[in-house]
Amino acid sequence: MKVPVLIPKIFNFPFTYDSNSLKNLEPGDLVLVPFGKNQEIGVVWNSIQPSVKKFKIKKIEKKIDNFKINKSLIDYINWFSAYNLVSKGMVLKMCLGDKKNTTKIEANNKISTNSDKHKFILNKDQKKSLDDLRKFGNSFNVSLLQGVTGSGKTLVYFERIKEILNKGNQALILLPEIFLTNQFKERFEEFFGFVPAIWHSKIGIKSKRKIWQGVANNSLNLVIGARSSLLLPFKNLGLIVLDEEHDPSYKQDEGIIYHARDMAISRASFENIPIHLVSAVPSLETFSNIKNKKYKHTRLINRYRNFPLPEAKVVNLEKSSLKKDQFIADETVDLIQEYLKNEEQVLFFLNRRGYAPFLICKRCGFKHLCPNCSIYLTFHKSINKLICHHCGTKVKKEKICKPDKELCDFRMYGPGVEKIYEELKKIFPKKNIKIFSSDFLSKKSETKSILKKIENNEIDILVGTQLISKGFNFPKLNCIVVVDADFSGMGYDLRTTEKNIQLYNQLSGRAGRFANKSTIIYQTATPLNKTLKDVLENNPEEFLNNELIIRKNKNLPPYSRLIALIISADSSHDSFRAAQEIKKKLSTINQIDILGPVDSPIFKVKKKYRTRLLLRSKNSNLIQKSVGKVLDNLTISKKIKLTVDVDPINFA
Numbered sequence: 001m002k003v004p005v006l007i008p009k010i011f012n013f014p015f016t017y018d019s020n021s022l023k024n025l026e027p028g029d030l031v032l033v034p035f036g037k038n039q040e041i042g043v044v045w046n047s048i049q050p051s052v053k054k055f056k057i058k059k060i061e062k063k064i065d066n067f068k069i070n071k072s073l074i075d076y077i078n079w080f081s082a083y084n085l086v087s088k089g090m091v092l093k094m095c096l097g098d099k100k101n102t103t104k105i106e107a108n109n110k111i112s113t114n115s116d117k118h119k120f121i122l123n124k125d126q127k128k129s130l131d132d133l134r135k136f137g138n139s140f141n142v143s144l145l146q147g148v149t150g151s152g153k154t155l156v157y158f159e160r161i162k163e164i165l166n167k168g169n170q171a172l173i174l175l176p177e178i179f180l181t182n183q184f185k186e187r188f189e190e191f192f193g194f195v196p197a198i199w200h201s202k203i204g205i206k207s208k209r210k211i212w213q214g215v216a217n218n219s220l221n222l223v224i225g226a227r228s229s230l231l232l233p234f235k236n237l238g239l240i241v242l243d244e245e246h247d248p249s250y251k252q253d254e255g256i257i258y259h260a261r262d263m264a265i266s267r268a269s270f271e272n273i274p275i276h277l278v279s280a281v282p283s284l285e286t287f288s289n290i291k292n293k294k295y296k297h298t299r300l301i302n303r304y305r306n307f308p309l310p311e312a313k314v315v316n317l318e319k320s321s322l323k324k325d326q327f328i329a330d331e332t333v334d335l336i337q338e339y340l341k342n343e344e345q346v347l348f349f350l351n352r353r354g355y356a357p358f359l360i361c362k363r364c365g366f367k368h369l370c371p372n373c374s375i376y377l378t379f380h381k382s383i384n385k386l387i388c389h390h391c392g393t394k395v396k397k398e399k400i401c402k403p404d405k406e407l408c409d410f411r412m413y414g415p416g417v418e419k420i421y422e423e424l425k426k427i428f429p430k431k432n433i434k435i436f437s438s439d440f441l442s443k444k445s446e447t448k449s450i451l452k453k454i455e456n457n458e459i460d461i462l463v464g465t466q467l468i469s470k471g472f473n474f475p476k477l478n479c480i481v482v483v484d485a486d487f488s489g490m491g492y493d494l495r496t497t498e499k500n501i502q503l504y505n506q507l508s509g510r511a512g513r514f515a516n517k518s519t520i521i522y523q524t525a526t527p528l529n530k531t532l533k534d535v536l537e538n539n540p541e542e543f544l545n546n547e548l549i550i551r552k553n554k555n556l557p558p559y560s561r562l563i564a565l566i567i568s569a570d571s572s573h574d575s576f577r578a579a580q581e582i583k584k585k586l587s588t589i590n591q592i593d594i595l596g597p598v599d600s601p602i603f604k605v606k607k608k609y610r611t612r613l614l615l616r617s618k619n620s621n622l623i624q625k626s627v628g629k630v631l632d633n634l635t636i637s638k639k640i641k642l643t644v645d646v647d648p649i650n651f652a
């Protein structure tokens, strides 16, 4: 008997194998098959492909018992592949992971959900939201659980998950940054009374296998995961919760490009189960879907303990006559004194790693440019080197100056967190000051220890990047200083303003969780900027409504659908010419506009020159099918790499 088997490799179709007198093979069965010179684990697929004559039909070697992929997951993989224009085999690879031996089952105890209920009492708002989520039902629906930071959304969805687990179903919690889950894990353990299984790309192969097998045979009922956990073969999934749904890191930007939020929603639809999105300020797409009633909505209005949100203050840097190389205004120092005196914590927020983002030699004008990318390097004083924040290349600072053969004499421009740290150390020599950025938290133990110190109030002043806006609960943090609230620069991203609104809403929510008085100070040289005004007003609803009108007028998503094609090559000439050819082929499709080719704003990345095409169509059409057909029949030179980004977010 002929059987289609999908192999976890680049191919977009299953290969035909002989069943080798194995009986009752069904779609979803895992099988071991010869492939080329090796053996591969493949999955019996649900469509017979017209047999390709040049391949000799080989025999399936054996069936791997105990494991099976659900029909709903097969359908989902087919859909995922068609939507994102990636091959079915590569999606299957994400699902199977590095599976070398799936024949052994490890014992995996079913989790019991007895916990000390008394510690967790829902307030009236929370009870109402939990009730709403229940009422939305247990078949497919998308809902948003919205609430200001500190309103207790987590507790609501924990309760909801508990109910699903008690019914005997499995649940998946998706988080944007797995790096930060330690604090989350502790809260989780306190509530559920067991250690959760955590899935992300960096866990070891043993844990991966254990989780994969556990969800496949239903011995594991709950996983907290990053993007890739979407494709785990849950046997009996009953609920997906996707926290911080607006977070841009849900978009996978490298390798297989997809948006984990949108893919989670479709997984829920294929499984016919509910999905709860969670956010303080939702993404524009989600907001729009709530307005047009596609998604359901429940809302927590107040902070859990009713403490007020921090009061916003603006420090006008134009008027504060900063000295050369000074980035913290005297007025700011005055404002934070009160908090430091009361032994409360102050956070200086600056989303720039390193010491200075820009160096220029006073004599010869030399600037450090990345050898691989068309961007300037950032100076990191802690290691006395310059780093490319795009590709990670490290370069020595010293350079021979052209006219006189001495070393270049660099003037540094702009602050990074290390510079702010230095300045703070001068102003407050006796205070305990720490930097919270990925450069200083490379080890798990470092992160853990700094978090403990913050919680125990052993740190007076924190200097942090965006990392710190996410999901932390610092009881003594009551004052935040935004070092550089300058929104005048142009981003490569149509969501720049939206992201800023979400970021500063989230950031300000870090302060004053247990205090009646808290402050967020915005230092700015452009006090009249429109985005700053939106941030200060902190009225996301109004902002999102206006933003939707702008998108509609400009015919941008969600009112149209975009697909970006990034064509890269060693030479800019090659990438541009290939883009022109691809455009010509695509122009046979009549429902799309093709914009470009244009050079990417960051033209060179990792030694490759990048040219972009942007396809736009009405959002009612799924144009991937016709685009996919054209791309499948494309013969492009090996010198060219083509990347397809459906629903692009980043245009750099």
Ligand SMILES: [Zn+2]
Residues within 6 Å of the ligand: 370, 371, 372, 373, 388, 389, 390, 391, 392, 393, 606
């Ligand atoms: Zn670089």
Ligand SMILES: [Zn+2]
Residues within 6 Å of the ligand: 361, 362, 363, 364, 365, 366, 400, 401, 402, 407, 408, 409
């Ligand atoms: Zn020089």
